Amino acid sequence: MVVASLSGNTRELARRVAARCRDAGHAVHWYEADDLRQAPPLAADAADLVLLGCWTDNAGRTPAEMKAWVAGIAARGEQPRQLAVFGTGETQWGAEYYCGAVHRLLRYFRSDYPPLEIEQMPHGERNAAAIAAWTDAVLAHYRSNTDADHRRHHA
Structure with missing residues (x-):
């Protein structure tokens, strides 16, 4: 899990997604995209x-720290096998910009996973249900992809 969070909203969302993954029996390796001092755990x-968990910068842009992470893996020739994106945004800046970074990252990586978009800080039963449903759908999609590839699957 690679997380870029400015105010803590995306980090909290990532914690909830990670907990759901762990509860389903998956190992989760956590990396803060802006922590260039340490090597990623994986x-x-x-x-x-x-x-990928990301907030959205001005006019729907991907923040610099996530762009740096993407550039870093590209420079090392790393291409994720499978990738899903979640993030936080604020509709007050315009619906056309809401969670723009999520959609930019999905397009860049050509991911066929569904996105998860949460308005600001995740809270309440509605957000909890959306996070659980998204995480479960991503894990099910992952399992169906790995089963189709006839590979053993680990998270």
């Missing part, structure tokens, strides 16, 4: 599934 192409 190379992007060594992970069975990469989960």
Whole structure:
């Protein structure tokens, strides 16, 4: 799991997604995209599934720290096997920009996983249900992809 969070909203969302993954029996390796001082705990192409959590910058842009992470894996020749994206945004800046980074990352990586978009800080039963449903759908999609590839699957 690679996380870029400015105010803590995306980090909290990532914690909830990670907990759901762990509860389903998967190992989760956590990496803060802006922590360039330490090496990632696992190379992007060594992970069975990469989960990117990102906030959205001005005008729907991907923040610099996530762009740096993407550039870093590209420079090392790492291509994630499978990748899903979740994030937080604010509709007050315009619906056309809401969670723009999530959609940019999905397009860049050509991911066929569904996105998860949460308005600001995740809270309440509605967000909890959406997070659980998304995480379960991503894990089911992962399992169906790995089963189709006739590979053993690990998270």
